Amino acid sequence: MQNDFCPDGALAVPHGDDVVPIVNRLCNAFRNVVLTQDWHPAGHSSFASAHPGRAPYDTIAMPYGPQVLWPDHCVQNTSGAAFHSGLQIPHAGLVVRKGLNPAIDSYSALYENDRTTPTGLTGYLRERGIKRLFLAGLALDFCVRYSAEDAVREGFAVVVIEDACRGIDVKGSVAATRSSLAALGVTRFTAGELIGGNP
Numbered sequence: 507m508q509n510d511f512c513p514d515g516a517l518a519v520p521h522g523d524d525v526v527p528i529v530n531r532l533c534n535a536f537r538n539v540v541l542t543q544d545w546h547p548a549g550h551s552s553f554a555s556a557h558p559g560r561a562p563y564d565t566i567a568m569p570y571g572p573q574v575l576w577p578d579h580c581v582q583n584t585s586g587a588a589f590h591s592g593l594q595i596p597h598a599g600l601v602v603r604k605g606l607n608p609a610i611d612s613y614s615a616l617y618e619n620d621r622t623t624p625t626g627l628t629g630y631l632r633e634r635g636i637k638r639l640f641l642a643g644l645a646l647d648f649c650v651r652y653s654a655e656d657a658v659r660e661g662f663a664v665v666v667i668e669d670a671c672r673g674i675d676v677k678g679s680v681a682a683t684r685s686s687l688a689a690l691g692v693t694r695f696t697a698g699e700l701i702g703g704n705p
């Protein structure tokens with residue numbers, strides 16, 4: 507939940523900030539909360555500006571597979587990389603910063619986009635005996651999707667709280683996300699189903 511992914515941000519997810527109060531309410535119902543933070547060096551290889559002749563949302567071939575190119579976003583120590591000011595989760599125990607390697611993007615909270623370089627989050631979760639993950643945030647069809655897929659692969663039970671997510675929808679990526687997650691047995695809940703009330 508970072509400024510650059512919210513309206514007026516560099517890589518705004520439509521209505522991204524709508525989920526801030528839902529995410530706050532959800533997180534208050536959990537003892538173990540992990541936040542993720544896109545944290546790119548300037549000139550990161552996922553930025554279209556690093557590839558002459560390319561435009562944001564083009565897809566290119568990287569050594570680790572296809573990569574969507576993005577507007578410059580979430581550059582380290584910028585206000586765009588900061589968490590949305592409405593986010594109220596003081597008890598979050600860990601912030602996973604990702605996308606630090608200039609040569610590899612990292613959508614997932616668990617692995618970089620080569621799907622083999624770990625962020626360390628799996629070890630953190632395992633050492634704490636956590637077996638089931640509930641995912642929320644931005645964007646549904648990239649960071650949430652990849653995190654869910656990797657978490658299933660690591661043997662966690664995974665729930666995506668879909669009304670606490672918003673998608674970017676590049677070339678049908680929201681529909682692709684829904685079918686991928688369904689095929690992997692990822693459960694979908696709404697925030698209301700999980701914690702009651704009217705989110």
Ligand SMILES: [Zn+2]
Nearest residue numbers: 544552580605
């Ligand atoms: Zn990024």
